[in-house]
Amino acid sequence: MHVEETQQKVNKAKKADKKQRRCLAIIKSDCEVSPSAEPTPYLAVLNVGLSNGLTEECLLTEAAATGGKVIQVVMLPGKSYCFFICASLEDSQLIYEGMHNISTIGQQGAVAYLSYIRQLPALAGKSEWNKPLPRGLHIIADFVTEEEESTLLRAIGEDGRTSEGTGSLKHRNVKHFGFEFLYGTNNVDPSKPLEQSIPSACDILWPRLNSFASTWDWSSPDQLTVNEYEPGHGIPPHVDTHSAFLDPILSLSLQSDVVMDFRRGDDQVQVRLPRRSLLIMSGEARYDWTHGIRPKHIDVVPSASGGLTTQARGKRTSLTFRRLRKGPCDCSYPALCDTQQTKVPQELHASLAAQAITLEQQNVHEVYDKIADHFSETRHTPWPQVSEFLDSFEPQSVVLDIGCGNGKYLSCNPLLLSVGCDRAQGLLAVGRRKGQNVFRCDCLVVPVRSSSIDGCISIAVIHHLATKERRLAALQEMARVLRPGGRALVYVWAKDQRKNDKKSTYLRQNKAVNKERTTEQQQRQKQHQELEQQLSNNNPLPVHTNRTEFQQQDVLVPWKTKDEQKTTYLRYYHVFEEQELENLVSQVHEVQLIKSYYDQGNHCAIFEKISKNSL
Numbered sequence: 001m002h003v004e005e006t007q008q009k010v011n012k013a014k015k016a017d018k019k020q021r022r023c024l025a026i027i028k029s030d031c032e033v034s035p036s037a038e039p040t041p042y043l044a045v046l047n048v049g050l051s052n053g054l055t056e057e058c059l060l061t062e063a064a065a066t067g068g069k070v071i072q073v074v075m076l077p078g079k080s081y082c083f084f085i086c087a088s089l090e091d092s093q094l095i096y097e098g099m100h101n102i103s104t105i106g107q108q109g110a111v112a113y114l115s116y117i118r119q120l121p122a123l124a125g126k127s128e129w130n131k132p133l134p135r136g137l138h139i140i141a142d143f144v145t146e147e148e149e150s151t152l153l154r155a156i157g158e159d160g161r162t163s164e165g166t167g168s169l170k171h172r173n174v175k176h177f178g179f180e181f182l183y184g185t186n187n188v189d190p191s192k193p194l195e196q197s198i199p200s201a202c203d204i205l206w207p208r209l210n211s212f213a214s215t216w217d218w219s220s221p222d223q224l225t226v227n228e229y230e231p232g233h234g235i236p237p238h239v240d241t242h243s244a245f246l247d248p249i250l251s252l253s254l255q256s257d258v259v260m261d262f263r264r265g266d267d268q269v270q271v272r273l274p275r276r277s278l279l280i281m282s283g284e285a286r287y288d289w290t291h292g293i294r295p296k297h298i299d300v301v302p303s304a305s306g307g308l309t310t311q312a313r314g315k316r317t318s319l320t321f322r323r324l325r326k327g328p329c330d331c332s333y334p335a336l337c338d339t340q341q342t343k344v345p346q347e348l349h350a351s352l353a354a355q356a357i358t359l360e361q362q363n364v365h366e367v368y369d370k371i372a373d374h375f376s377e378t379r380h381t382p383w384p385q386v387s388e389f390l391d392s393f394e395p396q397s398v399v400l401d402i403g404c405g406n407g408k409y410l411s412c413n414p415l416l417l418s419v420g421c422d423r424a425q426g427l428l429a430v431g432r433r434k435g436q437n438v439f440r441c442d443c444l445v446v447p448v449r450s451s452s453i454d455g456c457i458s459i460a461v462i463h464h465l466a467t468k469e470r471r472l473a474a475l476q477e478m479a480r481v482l483r484p485g486g487r488a489l490v491y492v493w494a495k496d497q498r499k500n501d502k503k504s505t506y507l508r509q510n511k512a513v514n515k516e517r518t519t520e521q522q523q524r525q526k527q528h529q530e531l532e533q534q535l536s537n538n539n540p541l542p543v544h545t546n547r548t549e550f551q552q553q554d555v556l557v558p559w560k561t562k563d564e565q566k567t568t569y570l571r572y573y574h575v576f577e578e579q580e581l582e583n584l585v586s587q588v589h590e591v592q593l594i595k596s597y598y599d600q601g602n603h604c605a606i607f608e609k610i611s612k613n614s615l
């Protein structure tokens with residue numbers, strides 16, 4: 001028996017060697033890539049690639065399970081191999097040892113053979129690096145000298161208004177000159193100039209723009225935003241609000257290079273911003289493309305030999321210069337234009353609202369009614385920061401939990417008069433059995449007198465509402481019932497389940513990283529496909545794979561019952577992007593945002609009702 005097992009192992013290794021050699025010969029002739037006997041940060045992943053219908057996500061999950069970190073997967077169209085760029089030699093070794101001749105990947109369960117390689121292949125024709133820049137985008141290298149860089153850093157270091165105090169920016173430090181950019185509304189208030197205008201040290205820059213200035217209706221900028229990014233920090237993809245600023249927008253990169261992503265629909269272009277260069281976003285690049293910086297420590301950039309290489313980020317400071325627009329935007333790019341987007345025809349509004357109500361009825365209310373008992377069993381432990389909020393009220397305060405579910409927050413602070421409401425009868429029954437004060441209502445119509453309660457919480461509720469208008473209306477309803485000075489806490493599920501490289505509990509409970517990952521994952525994929533098929537006829541929304549990152553904001557999240565039938569129900573969620581909750585709160589009348597934070601995969605906001613006199 002023992003001998004047989006050993007023989008099997010030897011045979012398996014021999015087969016792997018043979019297969020590995022054959023694959024290496026293919027990539028050698030395809031793209032001049034040679035293997036390396038010594039470990040390198042580059043790995044060829046043989047036998048699996050785009051031709052096997054493989055996704056980058058699937059490969060990354062496999063690699064992550066080894067504990068090694070991949071910075072980028074390079075996949076070539078139509079090929080049955082791909083490449084990993086690893087964060088370090090150690091990461092590369094971990095992945096090699098954890099995956100070579102072990103991992104079975106994709107639906108067909110192909111075994112992956114790995115090999116260290118000396119260098120990466122020359123860039124494939126379709127690479128995001130070989131694409132032309134978006135129209136209207138210019139990068140002027142060495143726009144300032146090293147000496148000027150120091151002078152500018154000193155000038156902006158001394159003054160300016162910081163946004164840190166608002167707690168709204170979790171990833172970077174921001175300072176403003178001329179006018180403050182308000183992240184709550186994504187706009188500026190032109191009637192409130194700041195004491196500090198743009199430092200005069202910046203005046204050296206404008207004459208250097210002469211050759212470009214003839215193409216614009218040019219005047220010197222009156223607003224400056226300074227962003228300080230430590231390695232690992234980034235800025236989410238966005239377009240600078242059309243109605244806030246004119247065209248063009250300038251951004252000077254100091255202290256470190258970085259890679260910026262530009263996106264328009266499915267089109268994506270990566271742009272390297274060298275230290276001391278000036279980025280000019282004009283026309284299409286300013287209005288019709290989003291820009292953003294991924295929160296990474298290391299960028300993948302083109303190498304001198306035409307391949308790809310890695311570059312560690314240093315601390316980067318950028319100076320973004322803009323000119324205030326007074327009045328609406330009249331650009332010819334309506335897709336991302338806040339001025340032109342608000343003009344959605346009335347009929348469309350009505351039909352969207354009707355669809356939203358049906359979706360919520362079928363994929364929220366009916367589901368929670370059916371899964372109530374099982375759902376309730378999984379919801380015991382109060383989130384510490386919610387308890388802390390409840391503890392911040394005076395004894396005998398009246399606090400309403402809108403969407404209280406099984407009422408787990410109603411007994412957190414026994415000194416309060418806690419009342420809960422929910423739509424789901426099944427969940428309310430659980431609370432009632434515990435003797436809690438609960439009643440049934442919809443979160444958009446709460447039968448409570450205006451300005452009558454001290455506090456309000458709504459935990460994981462408004463992400464079940466299917467339009468922005470309805471989510472906003474739910475917040476407005478909370479504001480209505482609060483007394484002036486009353487405070488509300490709102491939790492919604494975040495699209496991003498990872499912050500500062502740390503996974504949320506939701507992702508960490510992904511059982512696919514343990515030993516049985518292959519079968520688990522295969523089963524999961526199969527169920528997922530079945531569900532999608534089942535739904536594709538009557539529901540256009542994607543079905544989310546549990547315990548993985550969200551791919552879209554509007555998704556159906558499976559809930560599997562424990563009983564013998566193991567029925568799967570689909571719950572509708574709108575998962576929130578960064579700043580989206582703050583933005584929504586800023587549109588609620590009579591309230592002000594006090595604090596916002598990220599807690600275990602949720603975006604959270606505390607707001608206060610402002611007394612009429614102080615408005």
Ligand SMILES: O=C(O)CCC(=O)C(=O)O
Nearest residue numbers: 225227235240251318320
């Ligand atoms: O850091 C940069 O270069 C860009 C900053 C930016 O896009 C912004 O503040 O709107």
Ligand SMILES: [Fe+2]
Nearest residue numbers: 238239240291
């Ligand atoms: Fe921007």
